[in-house]
Amino acid sequence: MHVIVVGAGFVGLSSALHLAADGHEVTVLERTGVAAGSSWGNAGFIVPPMTKPLAAPGAWVNGFDMMLNKDAPLSMPQPFSPRLALFLAKFASQMTKKRYAASVRAEAPALKDAFAAFGRMEELGVKASLTRATFTMGFESAEGLEGLKTGMAESNSVGLEGNVDVVSPEVLPFFSDKITHAAQVRDQAYIDPPAYMEALAEACRIAGVNIIEDADVVSGYEGDSGVGLVDRKGRSYGGDAVVVAAGVWSDDLLETLHGKKARIGMAAGRGYSFTASVDPEFLPTEPVRFPSVSVVVTPYRGKVRVGGTMEFLPADAPMNPARIDSIKKALRPLVRGIDLENTTDHWMGPRPVSPDGSERVEAVSQRTFVASGHGMWGITLGPRAGEIIAKLVTERLGR
Numbered sequence: 001m002h003v004i005v006v007g008a009g010f011v012g013l014s015s016a017l018h019l020a021a022d023g024h025e026v027t028v029l030e031r032t033g034v035a036a037g038s039s040w041g042n043a044g045f046i047v048p049p050m051t052k053p054l055a056a057p058g059a060w061v062n063g064f065d066m067m068l069n070k071d072a073p074l075s076m077p078q079p080f081s082p083r084l085a086l087f088l089a090k091f092a093s094q095m096t097k098k099r100y101a102a103s104v105r106a107e108a109p110a111l112k113d114a115f116a117a118f119g120r121m122e123e124l125g126v127k128a129s130l131t132r133a134t135f136t137m138g139f140e141s142a143e144g145l146e147g148l149k150t151g152m153a154e155s156n157s158v159g160l161e162g163n164v165d166v167v168s169p170e171v172l173p174f175f176s177d178k179i180t181h182a183a184q185v186r187d188q189a190y191i192d193p194p195a196y197m198e199a200l201a202e203a204c205r206i207a208g209v210n211i212i213e214d215a216d217v218v219s220g221y222e223g224d225s226g227v228g229l230v231d232r233k234g235r236s237y238g239g240d241a242v243v244v245a246a247g248v249w250s251d252d253l254l255e256t257l258h259g260k261k262a263r264i265g266m267a268a269g270r271g272y273s274f275t276a277s278v279d280p281e282f283l284p285t286e287p288v289r290f291p292s293v294s295v296v297v298t299p300y301r302g303k304v305r306v307g308g309t310m311e312f313l314p315a316d317a318p319m320n321p322a323r324i325d326s327i328k329k330a331l332r333p334l335v336r337g338i339d340l341e342n343t344t345d346h347w348m349g350p351r352p353v354s355p356d357g358s359e360r361v362e363a364v365s366q367r368t369f370v371a372s373g374h375g376m377w378g379i380t381l382g383p384r385a386g387e388i389i390a391k392l393v394t395e396r397l398g399r
Helices: 010-021 059-067 082-093 097-112 114-123 142-157 193-206 247-258 321-334 375-397
Strands: 002-006 025-029 131-139 164-167 181-190 210-212 217-222 227-231 236-239 241-244 267-276 288-290 295-300 303-312 344-353 360-363 368-372
Touching (some): 002 010, 002 227, 002 236, 010 025, 010 241, 025 236, 082 267, 097 375, 193 210, 217 247, 227 241, 241 247, 241 375, 247 344, 247 368, 267 321, 267 375, 288 321, 295 321, 344 375, 368 375
Parallel strands (some): 002 025, 002 241, 131 288, 241 368
Antiparallel strands (some): 217 227, 267 303, 267 344, 288 295, 295 303
16 A cells, blocks of 8 residues: 655654555655654653643633743733634633543553653664653742642553652752752653654665655545645645644645544644753753743753743744743743853744644544644654554555
8 A cells, every 4th residue: 555644743754664664655745854843843852651631620720821921831822813712712621620630541551652662663773762861850849849749640540650759959050049849750761853853764764665855735635546635836646545644734634635624623832942052060961841931951962952832823933032032031040051142953843732632643534544633742652653553554454
């Protein structure tokens, strides 16, 4: 079977690699370049016991508070567009204890398998691996630390292993005096996203996957015997099946193929990051998170990658430099030794957030499949999503 995968991000290439391993001919169509969306500049964390549904109970209250502060981690346009208003209404409806608990239970099997799924990617030829690490968190109050403990107990209750070790912030040189409490969660992992994506793309090519960049798919159809797609340059592509893994742009293609009813209704939760130099005396050797301001710091090629914010704007809207400034403003009083004045690699990536906060990895029709809506957790859940898609395609259409 010839399978066309639309999207060369982490989920799309993971799907392509597993499809090729199952014996399919695979073509990947990418609107710009490999990892050009939300895959390149993210923090690269794989922390299963701390991977939580975005639609947490009561989060809408914090959301409204944040909207009044231009430097808050959450940013939304004023006024809302009709489409964003509908998304937010559906998203808020998920913020009940019952629905949140159900989401935690539903995600647990995939999260338990996250590390092993990366191992299976290595077996398929990806010459990059996880860096196992201890995650450190800094808090400005005891309340934040207690919240971490509560969240970890919740994860433990569904079989996700993790322990919170309380440590003194004074022994960690990168924390300022503002950090009064600290904790560590051991035996987690992270990746270097650009390097991993390069290795994943290379493994796909070695497996026979044809990756075509600058192929922005704008129309298509599904027939009884196959699918056809057309890109913005008028080039056509035919196959036996299509996997839509185009991140937040997936909805447009799903609608083109199967009408408005096929849309997931995703919004672009745009995240920002940048690279900063660090005085060697203060350089973190493992990832650090500051929950009160939703900022993460990851070791990155002798420096650190700093990421944060959730901005609900159209995916293709220009980068907003003010969001980078807001991250710096939030982080500056909490750290020592990080040069936040001379930063590089300023990046924005539109993360695909579904109305209920859960990913969609499923068959849409006989020949159309979707793998999208992973929100902030595309790296953590991507390898397993690729396996599921390959299994669905093979079971439905054969090899």
